[in-house]
Amino acid sequence: MTKFIIRRLLQTIPVLFGVSILVFSLIHLIPGDPAQIIAGESAPETQVEQIRERLGLNEPLHVQYGTFVGNVLTGDFGTSIRSSRPVVDEIGTRFWVTVELAVYSTILSVFMGLIAGIVSAVRHYTVTDVVIMIVALFGLSMPNFWLGLMLIQWFAIGNWIPESLQPFLQMRASGWGDDWRQVVLPVFTLGTAGAAIIARMTRSSMLEVISQDYIRTARAKGVKERVVIYQHALKNALIPVVTVVGLEFGALLGGTVLTETIFAINGMGRLTIQAINTRDFPVVQGTVLILAFLFVFVNLLVDISYRFLNKRIDLN
Template structure:
């Protein structure tokens, strides 16, 4: 297991290195001059050249990347071109807010998606099964922005149950209760597609698990069906479920960008949207790198959990 973890950590570093190269090169291809954007339309050619030299943007591309990578290793994420603040001071609080939103959506995915898939598998080809899979197929096909507009229209504008923007009430910011009230709608909207995917996969692997020989033997020995389903069959189906949940975390981190913009959630996605429109390259680079970091860490954790759950995987990884 130690060797497996070392290999996975090495591959994680290579993935992040590749992401840093890709993001750096893409930023060089973005039209427009970030220095001119930072100084404004009245900037002179001399002032633009001076700022470019100060930021190292007049150096060869390879040297710029080496300097950028060296700064990353030392924890230096450069300075925002539009806000004149260290990128770390801007990105870290926003990343925390995005993780809160993604975690809330993930809880909804697990609480609804896994039980729905299990119950559909135990009632294979029944009306409940067909209805659940139809709803999951519809959920997987729903555009995120459309779902956001629907929930805002119904639960905020028509019923007036929940707020539509921010993390806390601007007039009387509260504690955890206020945060949860503001979290419900964006988290539920972000969870629609991943919940549908998790439900469909859970149903598929549970159908296969319930047809195993040892499950038939348990039934023949009179073990209660509830215990067979939730204790024995679900345990065998957990490894692929854990894998798909890890992949859906990556979807959530990408999908919440639209959610944060629509619901004015002060997270990294909303900040990335603002930075893209203003061509603030240091924040864009840092934001993409942090999303990639969270994604690979979550999938590393998922792989470890799968190895602990499945003896065959533990033997394969050593």
């Protein structure tokens, strides 16, 4: 296991290296002079030169890249052009808001998706199966922003859910109060598509496992159906589902932009959009790098989890 983890960590180095090159190139791929764009068209040349010098744009590209990588390795992502605060502080609590939102949405997706997928597989080719798959298809097809707007129209305007949401970290110490309601709509919005994907994958994987000889043997021996489904079939059907869950969680970390904008949540997605609109390149670079690192880390955890689900899998 230790050798596998070390090898996988080493394999992430080229990935992160490629991501760092792409992120570093962001500021150089935009048309025109980045310093002039940041300062504005009417800015005096002295101000443009100050920005160029502060960002190190006067240096050769290889020197700029070396400085960029060195700063990142020490946790220095630069200073926000918009607020003049360190990028790490800008990301700060917004990072945890997005992570919490992704975690809650993933939990909801797994809960709904597994139940729907198991029921659909056990009752395959029945009316129940058809209804679940149709609902899953609708959940998969609905854009997140449309579902979010509809939920606001149905619930927030009816005063059941507050329209303007605050970070979950700011809950009052006196108790939950109304704060539990503040996370319901965005979590449901983000979790719907994931639940649909997990339901379809669970059904497909369960049907494949149920048709195996050892399942028929267990049933022939008189093993209870519940034991057959949950201990024999589901456990062996979870590996592709876990892969989907890992990818879904990684996608949620970087795919909450529209949902955070619609529900006025101050998360990483909204911060990235604000940084793009204000041409705050250091913040854009910092958010992309952090999200890429998280995605790679989640994939590593998914690979490790395979061994715990099936001891027969050789990680080497």
